[in-house]
Amino acid sequence: DVKVTQSSRYLVKRTGEKVFLECVQDMDHENMFWYRQDPGLGLRLIYFSYDVKMKEKGDIPEGYSVSREKKERFSLILESASTNQTSMYLCASTYSGDGDTQYFGPGTRLTVL
């Protein structure tokens, strides 16, 4: 079974702090994605990566950056957290030969005070 793990289930940070959200997948998937999920807005794509050291902006990249130094790990960085970044963050990965079936991690509930 594909396993996608995220470093924290719950996180509380203060405005202005730098926040790192880590995602690791164990199935050698090329593609990895970061979404945020908010009530009434569904899943919105922040950034994605098709290979190591490659990144592409999604629909809402402002205020975020990412890092993909190793194939299995995709990090989401909030350079200076703000209260409007309070959300559920979901990481997903896919294998290029498997269509677009995305395997999701359990999510990180981030609260910015």
Added chain:
Amino acid sequence: GESVGLHLPTLSVQEGDNSIINCAYSNSASDYFIWYKQESGKGPQFIIDIRSNMDKRQGQRVTVLLNKTVKHLSLQIAATQPGDSAVYFCAGRGPALIFGKGTTLSVSS
């Protein structure tokens, strides 16, 4: 822009009934669709997918129907159980995956 949306934000059914969750999409070039289930406190889980060259695909207790003429797809769950209670998302590829906002299915005993 392109969109994928569900018709109803909530659906309540009795245990044992069949459930139908509907979804519409705007991109006629979408060639691949997925249904996900998200239980409380968990990430979305893949349920079933369908390619645009198909009208119907069946899984275990679930069936996805695709009507390209009206750009509509549905997820049918047979003999709905309390464990089916969750939020259900459809997603379409066009070219990146676009997710609908979700329908919350509540199953009462």
